[in-house]
Amino acid sequence: MNYSQKLKKLSDAVRKRLESAPGCHDWEHTRRVLHNARMIADGEKKADMKVVECAAVLHDIARPEELKSKGKLCHAVIGSELADKFLKNCEFRNEEFIKKVCNCVKTHRYRGGHSPLLIEEKIVYDADKLDSIGAVGVGRAFHFAGRIGAKLHNTEKEALGSDSYSSEDSAYREYLVKLRHIHGKLLTKTGRKVAKQRSDFMHEFFRQLNREVYG
């Protein structure tokens, strides 16, 4: 089996696992993160593209476990252990390669002392963050609001005065509290450049929305 065949087998296995995952961390999210990761790795010349690709495909593999545990388990930590098994099942044999990929999975959440240090780790982290902003981020925020039965829109005061998952939650709340700050957290030069464009687009979207509703 050559690398392309192994990557295909790995992707099929992850797709099967995440296809019915609810909400915004399904297989489509993973596919977009892979797309982002390849784009960033192209800009960051020193990255090992194969490590980046496999890690992007595997980064959310333990989302179902985290969901089942109601957030007690961390999908990044459990995911890095699962990633090792998935890679071996797909005939990856190079221990050093496997370790690098698993570390990307472990550090992609930047929590609990597991922070991205190597360029491949930073790329996967940035690729995941990019999927939260821009037009995709806007779409995900409204899609989520629809899923939990929250409002379409509200004022800044209403949004900031409400809680996550409440009926006064909204895409605008998510934007104000979280999404508008994300671009400043990216770790690679290429990631930051793309994040700036997407973030500006998202700012313009909410300015336009407010003009339409209150202008």
Place this chain on the structure above:
Amino acid sequence: MNYSQKLKKLSDAVRKRLESAPGCHDWEHTRRVLHNARMIADGEKKADMKVVECAAVLHDIARPEELKSKGKLCHAVIGSELADKFLKNCEFRNEEFIKKVCNCVKTHRYRGGHSPLLIEEKIVYDADKLDSIGAVGVGRAFHFAGRIGAKLHNTEKEALGSDSYSSEDSAYREYLVKLRHIHGKLLTKTGRKVAKQRSDFMHEFFRQLNREVYG
């Protein structure tokens, strides 16, 4: 009671009725349509603002009846009958005024031979259509997809090959099939001008989304 007090009483009654209406035809939608209607009426000098305001507030009053009948009853027709009662309950007494408002409600859907002819009727029709496009239209489309558990995004081919309310339904499908054609259907000069701007913004949104996902 002066006009402002009557309009306030009318709005409160409609708000109470639509506050818990599901999805995209709740009180917030009516509030936005009222906002749009005032803006269009400002541009169309010959319109009677009071007729426009009352009709905008009342236009979706029979949505609950249409929903309960699973679409057998038309909310525009039933709504125009209900509007008469609501207006009289709120101490509107001028029969000619009431008839004008009820006709705006009846024709705002442009179906079954009830098409908007007077300027006030055209304004309410346009104000309602405007709420389907632009940033609000984008938000509503994703919010709806989330509510029915449909996809976040798909390709043009997948979107056009799927059915409404199916799991392959998406905001992009709604845009391709419906939303991108709406601005050409508006009836007033002011409505068309605003619709063009909002429609262009919406086109740019989906171009950006496709660039992010497939670019």
